Amino acid sequence: MKKFFCFLFLFPCLMYAQHSRQGLTQPDYDTYNLRAWPRQITVVQKYEGGNDNNFQETYLFDSTGHLKEYRKRGFGGERTTRYPLTMSDISQNKQYTFDYDGDLLELRQYDLRQRLISSTHCIYAEGGNLAMSIEYTYHPDSTVVTKRTVSTYDKRERLSAIDQYTADELLLWTERRKYDKKGNLKKRTQTFYNDDEVTVTTETRTYTYDRRGNWTLCRYALNGQPMYTIERTIEYYGQP
Numbered sequence: 001m002k003k004f005f006c007f008l009f010l011f012p013c014l015m016y017a018q019h020s021r022q023g024l025t026q027p028d029y030d031t032y033n034l035r036a037w038p039r040q041i042t043v044v045q046k047y048e049g050g051n052d053n054n055f056q057e058t059y060l061f062d063s064t065g066h067l068k069e070y071r072k073r074g075f076g077g078e079r080t081t082r083y084p085l086t087m088s089d090i091s092q093n094k095q096y097t098f099d100y101d102g103d104l105l106e107l108r109q110y111d112l113r114q115r116l117i118s119s120t121h122c123i124y125a126e127g128g129n130l131a132m133s134i135e136y137t138y139h140p141d142s143t144v145v146t147k148r149t150v151s152t153y154d155k156r157e158r159l160s161a162i163d164q165y166t167a168d169e170l171l172l173w174t175e176r177r178k179y180d181k182k183g184n185l186k187k188r189t190q191t192f193y194n195d196d197e198v199t200v201t202t203e204t205r206t207y208t209y210d211r212r213g214n215w216t217l218c219r220y221a222l223n224g225q226p227m228y229t230i231e232r233t234i235e236y237y238g239q240p
Helices: 021-025
Strands: 038-047 053-061 067-074 079-084 094-098 106-112 116-124 130-138 145-154 159-166 171-179 186-196 197-209 214-224 225-236
Touching: 021 094
Parallel strands: none
Antiparallel strands: 038 053, 038 225, 053 067, 067 079, 094 106, 106 116, 116 130, 130 145, 145 159, 159 171, 171 186, 186 197, 197 214, 214 225
């Protein structure tokens, strides 16, 4: 089985439910688990044993705590995204359905030929928090379901578990996540099933925090092997 790893950098949006229309068009500091409103955050990733930076990101927030600009510079050049986005900005090859509160009910994704390739359905708890999402992946030529992926969220709407199945309900892989006391991802375990073979990979993250409770250094390891570090320089409104 082909294994894949989703490396989560500064703002791992999949960790936290970003399910509202407002959250999709203009995230705020709370979306990113920040404990104080920043003015600017600059992020640099460095691999172990190397001097080259894989990428550099810059996040600019307005005085209300909402993201207003994102810049990323890497080997592919530099790009800038300005917020708030419009629904047309985020709806290319996607179709969103929201309820009367603006919470996402269903997301359909299409390929370049406008064939349906996946649909995601959101399930909410009694208090309104996202509790689960179910994604169906389709064969583009027949819309037959090929995979089903179930994602579970905790009471703080953090992604806690993923289970993916074949169309015949055979388990393909699972993922389990644990967070530290400040709500940042500290451990992610993926288990892959291929016939009689089971493969487990474990990612760990350790953090150094500033006095406002936001992390400024993240050390990432894969199966116990240090891989890279991420440094965040955070500038706040009204410093010091």
